[in-house]
Amino acid sequence: MPRILVLADLGRENYHVGDEAMGITAATQLVDRGFEVHIGTTNLKHSEHNIGVAHGYIHTLEFPSSPAEREQYLEEVRQHLLGQPARPEIEEFTQAMTEIDGILIAGGGNMNSTYGWLLYERAAYGLIAQTFEIPLVISGQSLGPVLTDKDSEILQELLSASRLVGVREISSYQWTQDHNVPAHHMIDDATFYVSEHRQLPGETVPDLPDQYICATFVGLDNEQIQHLAKALDEAYKVHHLHTVFVPHKGTPGRKDEDYLVHAAIARQMNSKPIVLPILHADAAVSIHRNAYVAIANRYHPGVFSLSSGVPFIGLIPDAFTDMRLRGMMSHYGAENYTIPLDSADATVYSSALAEIIRWHDDISSTLFQRTSQLRSFSEAWWNAVEQALTGSADLQNKLPVLAPAVSLTPQSWTPVAAEQRNRIYRRSLEIAQGYADQDREQSWERDYQNRRDRMEPISDEIRRAVKQNLTDAPLASVVIPTLNAADVIGHQLECLSRQVNAPAFEVIISDNGSTDALGAVVDGFRDRLNVRIVDSSEIQNVSYARNVGIEDAQTDFILICDADDFVCEDWVRSLYTTLKNHPNSYVLGQYLNVADTGDLSLENREIYQLFTQPKWQNLFIQEPNPHEKIEVHFFVGGASFGARKHDLLALGGFDSSYKRGSDDWDFWARARKAGMQQVESYGAAVLYRISQSPRKQFRRHYFYALNDVLVTVRYPEQVQRDISLLKQGFVLAKTPYRLFKYKDAQSRLKTFSEGGYALGAVAGFLKYKLLRQVPAPLLMKRSS
Template sequence: MRVAILSDIGQPTYHVGDEAMCHAAVAALKARGITDLVLLTRNVQETLSQYDSVQAVPTLTFPWPPAQRQQRLEEIDQLLAGQTEAIPESDPVFALIEVLRGVDAVLVAGGGNMNSEFGWLLYERAAVVRVAERLNKPVVFSGQTLGPNLSPVDREVLRETLEKATLVGLRDPESHRLANILCPNHRGVRACADDATGWALDALSSRWSQHGSENQAGTTTAVPTIDQAVDGHVDTTPVEVRESGDPTRPRIVATFANRTGAYGTEEAAEAYAVVLDSLVHRTGGCVEFVPHMAQPGENDHDPAFHRKVAVRMHSESVHREIESAAASVRRTLTADYVVTSRYHPVVFGLAGGATVLPVAVDNFAEVRMDGACATWGISGQVMPLGALLTPRSVAWDLREAAQKWTQDMVEGREQFSDDLLARRAAVRANAAAWWDTVAVGLTGSAPVPSELAEVPPAGAGSEIARALRRDWTRPQAPVLESHRATVAIVMRTKDRAILLERALDDVLAQSFADWRLVIVNDGGDPQPVDALVAAREREFAGRVSVIHNRRSYGMEAASNIGVRATDSEFLCIHDDDDRWHPLFLQRTVAYLERPSCTDGGVMVRTEIVYESVDLKAEPPVIHETGREIFWAQLHSITLTDLMEINRALPISFLYRRSMHGVIGDYDETLPAVGDWEFHLRFAQAATIGFIDGLPLAFWQQRPEQAGELGNSMIAGAQHHRQYDLAVRERHFQEWTRENGIGLPLFMAREFSSVRQRIEHLERQNAELAVLLREQQREMHNVANVLADNSFFGFIKRKLRRFFGIS
């Protein structure tokens, strides 16, 4: 049997995990007698130097912009439908078609590229699968992660791609669930371990030379510690150091990506450094940075970020250059501890029996790492980065949280290793059974579900891990209605499904997870709201409720309804058309929970995002048209500023629920400017903090949009001016009732005098402007006369007469 294997290999930037999965697929198929293999690669010569006894051919490449990759896939579809003029004859797709014509089946090896973030890779796979289907070649997917971020268009492309496959192997529970939603009748959707799991386990019982020992030593280097120079101004040029000759000293392998999600790289580097220092302190071990992704010889990507981490450490560290997948796997397999923000070091560390401390920077990382742990029956092991940076009541700060976490990991090391050893045979058997299933699927037959070895559950992390994760991890089971969330989010909406869908996903993207959302549908159609919520039922996990008003009561009444329907320490209003940065709740909650904080609420730096909605597209599409900072000169929130003009937005504000007991509710008599009026009363009664720097809230404006999709402030500008004046008049009357009209009368006369003087100055300026323009014209005329009477003017006149030009 001749099989083509598609994997992300031969890239200019070497990626250990991608290469390891391809090595694993090649080894697994050869072990089952499938030895005629064709690897689709981005660098044929590089791949041939890394893999024995295979053929290598170029793969397809797709552009990064979504519209361009969609167009390319459509052109390939047209070609496969017989429209040969759709693509030039020189296009590499013709060579790919000939390659696949000569194979018996196609294997798409594992990876986490089936989503919109890596959409060009998703479309590459879609194109290969469509060519294979046209040629009647069976397709098998192995070890995939699907999503979680998928645009509607990419979601459909993924569904069609999976439907065409005989067998689909998924390496984490979330992907398995998504596949069953996309393809509910697909008989070939199966759970499996990561492709490289079995390969890593085989390496444990093989000689080192069998897995390649090139660059085995690597480059042993150290970087200055934070004590040696001011952070950010340090020479990080590596200097050679001697490794410890003590073979009993624990090895701490560290691998971190410069991908840090919503967090800044400096912030993430500091957190990793603190964890590593804490682990060294408790174990006496040596930190060894093992890069997972870099261009050979360049020390970029992981090695560059590793130096950012090392320069913040108080402990000495050893750095490796990027190595082959086989060498890197072996190095991680033999570690005592593995600390990582990357996925495959978790796979390798668990296979080697190491105590693994995975740190997830976003949901994508957490889903994959949880899947790797689940292969071994382990849950609750992955630590969200936010839990370390803002540990809340679990610890006072990052350093204390890291100390507690590493202490638990060190104390539980023996039990953890014993659990892994007890499960190793079952995991190995499951990995082997999966590749047996793949071999059947490549023949085009739907494999019968095999009896898998049972991997007994190992419990849910340690006590401190559970405590740290609680507020930062999406609930795995519905949250009880009786649970009092830290934050209540009130979302006002009415007949704007396209905006509401984005707002719901915006809330779900928050790094902080201890919230409860109440949606107040103020007289709109209930069906679209309920459908959008139902589609996200599992993600919400009991943290959402919907209130349908039979008629519209107005925005302020909707706010009050939502506030009264919830119970929480903090509150915020999230309108259906605005958005947050993923760290909005994390940053604002941390600000208000500081022991020294006496502010009643906190606002954040906000950015205006201009957009338009294309209603002619199917489905409608939102296009961003521009951005600018909202009140860029604002660095604090004061009553003085708020009295002049509204400088505050609901989407920017988190406040203490107790403030309602002091200032009352939102004013339901105001059809407009009700949020501003509430902020005025709030600023009278309490101080409002301000988080400057990176914008954490986004005020979405659609200046050209009318009707339901318009912004209330823009579409109803006249309404806002009317009630702005009404609010000012009301508060002015309240003041005069208590203080009389004497001072206002005096000030009114003075203001009138000032206004008269200003008007007089404006008239004078206008008259001076007219005189200035007249003088400029006269000076221009004088300049022309002088020019004509000059020597050059004389020559010019003679030439004009000579050529008969008047």
């Protein structure tokens, strides 16, 4: 019997009817299909009592609410899955998940930045599913609408790891299409919840009227409370309908959350409403379904009402509720029965209630007809979930399409409500998105300040670890080719002295003929780094300097960086681990470009944040194929590179016939021809300086292009660069015009860079392709 882990937002002390209902429904559907269901929960005892249907319970990971902290926590999970130690709860959770055969992330509205800690919790399950090749299904989700750029990346990664994805609204479905994620438009997981007789501790339900208005509210101000009290009293006076307030969220045994709002409305009313405490989903759902009409500014009361033929009015306080509530109501054609909360008064509420009461039978009949269609769709969806979890192939074309409903149109208040609702949506979304972006920025600023405040203790700790490493034989060798870089190499050595979770490593500075104070700078790091300088001045060429450093290395793991950049704090570990896990490979790390404004150091806030910020540990692997062109997924080069020493020696190292570039591509081409695997590692990141001098950029890109032509002439199958003579000739011809037209610094910098590359491409074509002046390779003498 396959063991399936169901994750919903379960186990909270503050009981949430909708979350519990979705989790119970998902678990029940799987149990009915023969699965052994385990529940991911924050409170084992709580869920054992309140759910009951599961075979077992696993304590889920609880992520911090701070964006910076949750990003770092997720990265710790990612690193642990790659073999690194982690805090005990991560290790215990990961171990428990190795016993699971499939994962179902049940529905909810938490895949956004507003509830980012829940998004990241789900992202951890996605990483586990990928690592252990566990089938993953994501059901009944709302995506966004508020997402920071980082959270959007995390969400896309999570959805892409899933075999089957279902989203509840057209807007969420559109998000998946915009991000090339296969998905299905569906209904909420709890739509057809089956009530039993479970109860919360101390739960009692009084006798209710035969006909009543079911009401659920949260977060109302005094004016809104007065308006609703007046409207509900009016409904009793005219239509003889009592109001029953049903909390959707609250702590059992306490009067909090929704109950406080309901009690405040009841105190303003004369019609003696019934104010219920928080109830188990079994009782709460039944009360919603037995109502005559319903009104709420929460989501699931609408789900339970409409699916039972109960006319429902949704009150919209913000963009998040608007997207979810109207998205759900559109499944029944009832999306126009919504009112913007901020701009309504008692008259609007009374008019809306009067209308759905007057047309109750017609609306209810229409809802029941639609419910029959949705029930068939729901059954097909859960069958598809079963197939996905058991490994059935190609589900994308087997599910029926969720057909749209015919929209119902209220009589009197719709046009005004629609106009106000759209205005409130735009304003609310703008505010919420701004807050999310600011919250993330401020959280990283706090993290930066905390790290800066603790820098000396951390530095002492790192220094002690390095001293211990000085007594151990190094496992990796960092090679830095250097020529007159005394003014910048200290920053790179500082980065290397602050590496985290790194193996013991040596640093070999290959001096290509420096005449500055290089030795004095290096001496300042000998108490923190196993560092030495070797002489490579015989041939002044970066490739030659790299080769001399490689030959001098004591280990077989060679990691290469430049003197003027900043390797990130886990650069050594990432390159070393990747090389160790992929023996027949060379590894390329990503470049994170930073503008060289002349004041770059770890004291710079942007540099320090990039240095410490967790990096994705994704790997792109290009399997050995001597005749396949080299493909890269991010900007790469010799400034973040790793390979085994024996492979480097066997291939002759780097070719010193290249001047100022493309020697790295030349090595990769030879490695590919020799049958080596190419691995790109996001984690092996380096902050790469981009000069802001137009003259320097013109000269740099000229040599880039010149050497790109040379390497493509030598290895036309393996290396294909953008050196079309026609294209680059056109760029070169337009360069004077662009310099005349664009006067701002960034445009001129771009023009000089592209113009330099175009000129180099034309010169390379003439020299290497037309005149065939191709130099002989200049490799290591020790090549074999």
